[in-house]
Amino acid sequence: MKKPISRILIINDEKLILKEFIKGLNAAAKSMENPFGISFIGVTTAHEALQSIEEDGDIQAVVVDDRLYTLKSEGKRSHDLQMSALSLVQKITRFRPELNIYILIAQEQADEVVDALFSETVDGYFYREERDYRGIYRILNAQLQDKARTPFYDQLKHYVLMAKDSWHTPGHSSGDSLRDSPWVNDFYEFFGEHVFRADLSVSVPMLDSLMEPTGVIAEAQKIAAKAFGARRTFFATNGTSTANKVIFQTLLAPGEKLLLDRNCHKSVHHGVVLSGAHPVYLDSSVNKKFSVYGPVPKQTLLNAIKEHPDAKALILTNCTYDGLRYDLAPIIQAAHASGIKVIIDEAWYGFARFHPAFRPTAMEAGADYATQSTHKVLSAFSQSSMIHVNDADFNEHLFRENFNMHTSTSPQYSMIASLDIARKQIMLEGYKLLARTLELTTELRMQINSTGVFQVLELADLLPDEVKHDNIQLDPTKVTVDISRCGFTVEELIQELFERYNIQVEKSTFNTLTLLLTIGTTRSKVSRLYDALMRISREGRAPRRLYMTPEIPRFTELKYLPRDAFYCGGELMPLLDEQDKINTSLDGRVCADQITPYPPGIPVLVPGQTITQEVISYLVGMLRSQKHVEAHGIVHDGYLPCLRLLTVAEEKNLKKLVI
Ligand SMILES: Cc1ncc(COP(=O)(O)O)c(C=O)c1O
Structure with a gap:
């Protein structure tokens, strides 16, 4: 098994002292237990320090000497010293927030120096004159150990190795039902013993409960929150599809307004139906040449925030499937100024905090909630996601009720363990x-x-x-x-x-x-x-004519709340008449389902939306095209493609939406 390598960078502008420290600390690391392969390296200038942390991905912590710039300053020494050390620490944490920072204090100093440093996110300090190399090493090693902890995974492994007899679910009973079967033993062999031994249930109290975590799951989530820069983090085992719905149901009561990019993932649209929210759809930008749907224009967003100060929340996808990233901070600021909570769907961006090329993340830009499909871009099993919360008004009880409404009472434990591991990996390497x-x-x-x-x-x-x-x-x-x-x-x-x-x-x-x-x-x-x-x-083939996907029609009127329309029984109406012509009688009717062609995966119709001639022509054109397009929401009655529409009687009973 490969062993980790960890370097700790000491920054001190006095060469002799630096040399002495590196020697003393490396000697301590050699003579003491060193599971993470810690060694110490040193630089004398801030420039070299920043270069090292940029180039050396194995650096896990930094020890900054608070006298670093004293030689360069003249006059008010303590003021310059304080500012210089501070700005270096700030630069380092801005560049790599996952690094631990310690301050080496040269001598007894004015309190303001230490206070100022401590107002930054430093993890501790040592007095230089004590020369306590073993003590320093012990603390740095312990800090690394803390980051490397995977409380849930460790406990799961521990439980499996304890080899308890299973008198509980799941029915395969640690794989024993499969292992000796002449019919299905290959399934056991293919996946391997530990998949089954680690497939446990809530009957094992030492593995905590995803529904009400107080033990190892709570601990794992706490470490994840720190790693991802959130106040709270929750592990979700039903993907970001469910995470989005949980947040909607927590923030939005029926009829309350939600601003959303029409191009949001379908789980967002399903969340609108489930929560009963009143959606205000914002058209995304589109690159017609390549059929790429991009962000909602900033001005459209700012206008919507201004026009709907009564909105409760705004949700955007960042980055988009194609990698386009919003300039989030000003949008979030504008939303917050109107008291609107901001949810960012970071399904494709769970890694972003760990390299400056991708930052700021949603949390860093001030969002209240971020949902991440850890499984899409990091080393977690499929469906394993995280919900990060930064909302100062977070209603944990309501969140928990909604979370539990959507979560299976039998979550897959290997998924929770994989979230613990994915966090450890991205934090450390x-x-x-x-x-x-x-x-x-x-x-x-x-x-x-x-x-x-x-x-x-x-x-x-x-x-x-x-x-x-x-x-x-x-x-x-x-x-x-x-x-x-x-x-x-x-x-x-x-x-x-x-x-x-x-x-x-x-x-x-x-x-x-x-x-x-x-x-x-x-x-x-x-x-x-x-x-x-x-x-x-x-091969030099001659270019072919490619069928260009027509642009999705602009959003038409939303006549009723999506939830109200969805729960109507409705009636099936064909898109084509007997002569295979476009059924023009659908014009003006209201759809009860979400109709989403894939690709591009953007709903053409949502429940409660009025159908127009343009929409019908688009759908028929799509069905007739040679290029295969999945048409989610279209029902086939025999050979006839149909839409589920509200009946006249149903419409009479519904309240029309006032925008
Ligand atoms: C933007 C966006 N949000 C949410 C999801 C759903 O994520 P998950 O697959 O984790 O349920 C997807 C999935 O493709 C997505 O593209």
């Missing part, structure tokens, strides 16, 4: 792994462009015109590739990559492929992808 991912991203982008046929779309190519001046940024780990010159349709290309080159991509539009790089991307995978694209390029 996230910076290093993300730096490598960024490096691979740059390499891959260059290699793809060098094929001369495939081209990576950069921010300027992806940005819709409406948001050109909104300070939008691109998460480079989402790589969107223009395939229009390769001579394959997108479906053919995906198949070719899969069948011939064993490559499965993330998603596509009619003329793009999107590749997702994560901390699990390796140089070998990058090489194989490059090789495949190069070979395909060399």
Whole structure:
């Protein structure tokens, strides 16, 4: 098993003292227990210090000498000293917030120096003159040990190794029902013994309860909150799909207003139905050339906040599936000024806190809630997500009631353990792994462009015109590739990559492929992808005409609350008449379901929304197109594609929405 390496950086401008400290501390590390491979390195200037923490991903903590700048200052020495040490600490924590910072105090000083340093997020201090190398090492090692703790995973492992007899659920009873079966023992062998032994239930009290955590789950969540810069963190085992719904039901009573990007994930739209919220849909920007739906323009958001000061919450997706990132802080500030809570769906951005290239995160930008699919971009099992909370008015009781309403009473414990591990990994080696991912991203982008046929779309190519001046940024780990010159349709290309080159991509539009790089991307995978694209390029096929996905019609009137419309029985009405012509009689009727073509996954209709001629034509065009598009929400009555619509009688009983 690979052993960790950890370096601790000592910053001291007095060379002799630095040398003495490094020697003393390394001797202590050698002579004492050292499970994390701690060693000490030193630099004498702030410049070198910042360079080291940027380049060396194995640095886990920093010890800053408070006399660092004394030699450079003249006149009011203590003031300069205080400010200099402070600004260095601030720079370090801004760059890598996961690092622990300690101050080495040279001598007894005015209280204000220590006070000022302590108002920053420093973890402690040592008096230099004590020369207590073993004591310093012990504390630094203990601090690292604390970060490396995985309370839930440790307890789960411990329980499995205790080998207790199971007289409880699950029925496979630690895999014993499968192990000796001539019929299904291969399932046991395939997944392996520990999958079954660790598949336990709430009957085991020492594993705590996800429904009411007070033990190891509570502890694991507390460490996660600190790591992700939140006041509170909750583990969710039903994905961000459920996390979004839990937050909606906590913040929004029926009829209360929610501002939302129409392009939000479908779980957000389902959350609107479940909570009974009154949604105010905001149209996202769109890049027509590549069918990429981007952020909601900043001005649209600011206007909506102004027009709906009675709104209770705003939800946005950051970053989008294609990697477009909002300039969140001013939007959040505007929402807060109107008393609107901000929820950021960070399903695709759970790693962002651990490398400055991706920050600020939603929490750092001031959001009240962030939901993250830890499983999408970090080392957690599928469906394992986190909810981070920063809301000063957080109603924990209500949150808990809603959380428990959605959570299975039999959560999968390996998922909880994987959240504990994913947090540990990203906290301890996230910076290093993300730096490598960024490096691979740059390499891959260059290699793809060098094929001369495939081209990576950069921010300027992806940005819709409406948001050109909104300070939008691109998460480079989402790589969107223009395939229009390769001579394959997108479906053919995906198949070719899969069948011939064993490559499965993330998603596509009619003329793009999107590749997702994560901390699990390796140089070998990058090489194989490059090789495949190069070979395909060399085939020299003539470019094909590609079917362009029509733009989704703009949002029409929302006549009734989505929840009210959804719970009507409704009636099925065909989109086409007997002559296979567009059924124009649907114009003006109200839909009871959410109709979402995938791709792009944006609802064309939501429950309660009025149907127009344009919407019907769009849906029919989609159904008739040669390109396969999943049409979620369309019902087939025999061969006829139908929509579930409100009946005239049902409409009479519903209250019309006033915007
Ligand atoms: C923006 C967004 N939010 C939420 C989700 C749902 O996440 P999960 O798969 O964890 O339920 C997705 C899934 O694709 C998503 O794209």
